[in-house]
Amino acid sequence: DIQMTQSPSSLSASVGDRVTITCRASQSISSYLNWYQQKPGKAPKLLIYAASSLQSGVPSRFSGSGSGTDFTLTISSLQPEDFATYYCQQSYSTPSITFGQGTRLEIK
Amino acid sequence: EVQLVESGGGLVQPGGSLRLSCSASGFTFSSYAMHWVRQAPGKGLEYVSAISSNGGSTYYADSVKGRFTISRDNSKNTLYLQMSSLRAEDTAVYYCVKGPRVTMIVVAYFDYWGQGTLVTVSS
Numbered sequence: 348d349i350q351m352t353q354s355p356s357s358l359s360a361s362v363g364d365r366v367t368i369t370c371r372a373s374q375s376i377s378s379y380l381n382w383y384q385q386k387p388g389k390a391p392k393l394l395i396y397a398a399s400s401l402q403s404g405v406p407s408r409f410s411g412s413g414s415g416t417d418f419t420l421t422i423s424s425l426q427p428e429d430f431a432t433y434y435c436q437q438s439y440s441t442p443s444i445t446f447g448q449g450t451r452l453e454i455k
Numbered sequence: 456e457v458q459l460v461e462s463g464g465g466l467v468q469p470g471g472s473l474r475l476s477c478s479a480s481g482f483t484f485s486s487y488a489m490h491w492v493r494q495a496p497g498k499g500l501e502y503v504s505a506i507s508s509n510g511g512s513t514y515y516a517d518s519v520k521g522r523f524t525i526s527r528d529n530s531k532n533t534l535y536l537q538m539s540s541l542r543a544e545d546t547a548v549y550y551c552v553k554g555p556r557v558t559m560i561v562v563a564y565f566d567y568w569g570q571g572t573l574v575t576v577s578s
Contacts, residue, residue: 381564391500391550393565396566436500438563441563442505
């Protein structure tokens, strides 16, 4: 299985900060990388697909980049509603897809 | 509006069985492969199972292979997950999930998720 490792595992930041979360794959996955946001007690929500494509309805402060093994999710200016847990997911080895362990973004 | 509504979760003893259902609306259910993803309490996401649009192909994670059976009834727009020989480690919220319009089991991304149904395996 392809292992997905996110860093950091948790992060404290303030409203207005620029935040970057990293996801690293154990082997090259081209651009088959997606990002999700999950708030407590809720289902995950798709933010970014194919590494850099913004899902419809997602604010433009969210962006994704990377290819191969290293990927980033950037939030350009944190808003109060952005405090949540973020997961990356690879679809290169479909159907044996895997998720990262998650990055918890907390208010400083 | 796409809606996925899971039901059937609950408390079951180790070794027991449970059947989850997912009622789908707002899209042409019979044209989409469908999936189950689970999340243990306080843990991350785990891909569990998938089924092609016509039900002819299925996929299972190694952790549930031989114990879980995915199926669908396109006439009722409903997805199922029959779970047997349940273990404590199967305790999780189970999400019914859809992706882009593909008939085969090819996972690109998951664009709609149900609210989830909690399965607790405990004596």
